[in-house]
Amino acid sequence: MADLALGLLSELQCHGVRWQGDGGLARKGGAGPSDHKALSLGEHTAMVPMLNLASQASPYSAVPDARGEQAVIFRDGQALGQVRLPGVPSFYGLSTADGTPYWKIATLHSRDVLATTVLQHCIRMNDASSACQFCAIGQSLEAGKTIARKRPAQLAEVAEAAVRLDGVKHMVMTTGTPNTPDRGAAILCESAAAVTARVALPIQAQCEPPDSDAWFGRLKAAGVVSLGMHLEAVSEAVRARIMPGKAQVPLARYFSAFEAAVKVFGHGQVSTYILAGLGDSGDAIAQMSERLAAMGVYPFVVPFVPIDGTPLASHPKPSSAFMQALYPRIGQSLRRHGLRAADVHAGCAKCGACSALRQHE
Ligand code: SF4
Structure with missing residues (x-):
């Protein structure tokens, strides 16, 4: 066939x-x-x-x-x-000395990306009035499929094995947001430093904008080569409805952080994840993507997927027609401002597996 x-x-x-x-x-x-x-x-x-x-x-x-x-x-x-169907990676068969399976520390995304959520907990996750309604960060922990805190030495051990045994090419390090002003940047720094000291692996870190732009230089010094700060929704009304806690971080702070981060990581090495289908119009997403791309920020637009067990489990998905009309508009912005997934050193925009945007670059 x-x-x-x-x-x-x-x-x-x-x-x-x-x-x-x-x-x-x-x-x-x-x-x-x-x-x-x-x-x-x-x-x-x-x-x-x-x-x-x-x-x-x-x-x-x-x-x-x-x-x-x-x-x-x-x-x-x-x-x-x-x-x-990609096979089960070899590193999934290994465990740390304390008996933690490697797959509970980091998982394979797509076919060559190692992904981990360093802190499987978020300040907002247990409060329905502030939690992001699409997020399932607590579910895999409850199901015993991951551990709450991945230690730097554990991440380094798993990353080394994933590169050696399975040819992993880059790594995504995300985190739930802790109750600290750095918004998780500090634990991403120590995690990235441990991994890059052990194995040559380009890392994308993902966090909310931290309190100080000085964190961007620290992340880079720790070995992070690309940074994701994820808007998810782009208009104020949708932000307030879908992610009431995170919407307290004003868009103006995202933009000042994007500007500062591009100066540190370079044109196209900063990205943001935008979930199409949460209520933002195609125009709103396209206009935001153009603004981001003009700054050198890659707008990684993906179709929203309703996750079981979340408040949005029954929320409608975006139609295929909506996405097919949207992707070429984002693609025009990417071309206009010289952004290409292939030029990104690490992370979701480079991987591209959650979106069909790559076909429209
Ligand atoms: S695009 Fe990001 S979240 Fe999706 S599979 Fe690739 S690394 Fe994972």
């Missing part, structure tokens, strides 16, 4: 796919792309939502072969093409 057409990956990311096998190598809960599986087409790998309830109404389904190496994608019962 022929491979699935690449253009259909965007469709699959918006609708989700009904998975007709066991869980296999998938992410359930946590920060980042939860309830997803990785699907590969040639050189391209995409994270596609499959395990959440919202995907169970999708017209698309995936039937894996007996070895779990490939799957055939169907629409309304008609076979459309096949995809490859």
Whole structure:
């Protein structure tokens, strides 16, 4: 059977796919792309939502072969093409001396990205009046699939193994936001320093804008090469509704932080994650993306995926038509300001697996 057409990956990311096998190598809960599986087409790998309830109404389904190496994608019962399923990485079979499995410390995203949430706790997560409604950071901890705090030495040990055994090319270090003015920058610094002292691995750190721009220089000195500060929503009304706590950090602070961070990390090495489908109009996202790109900030626009167990589990997904109209507009801004995923040293914009934006650069 022929491979699935690449253009259909965007469709699959918006609708989700009904998975007709066991869980296999998938992410359930946590920060980042939860309830997803990785699907590969040639050189391209995409994270596609499959395990959440919202995907169970999708017209698309995936039937894996007996070895779990490939799957055939169907629409309304008609076979459309096949995809490859990345195998379980070798480092998942190892544990630290204290018996913690490596996969509880960091996981493989897409096919060559090592990802970790250094602090699996956030000041806002237990208060419904302030928590980000799309976030599932507490779920994987409750399910025993991760540990609350990944120590620098643990991260260094896992990163070394993931590079040596599985050819991991870059690393994403995100964190829940602690109750400190640095917003997690300090633990990202010590974590990045430990990893880069052990293995050559480009790291993207992700945090809220810290209290002082001096943290950007400290992060760089610790070995961080790219920085993500994630807006998620772009208009004030949507920010206040979807992420009431984080919306207390004014957009003006994000912009001053972006400006300062670009001076430290360079044009295109600072990025932000924007979730399309939370209520922002296409115009609002396109205008914000143009403003960001003009500053040298890569606007990584992804379709919102409703995660089970979160307040937005039943929130509508963006339609495929909405995303197909939006991506080319973001692509124009990227080209106008000389931003390319391939030039990003590390992180989500480089990986690109949660979005079809790369096809429109
Ligand atoms: S784009 Fe970011 S969150 Fe998505 S799979 Fe890649 S590294 Fe993970």
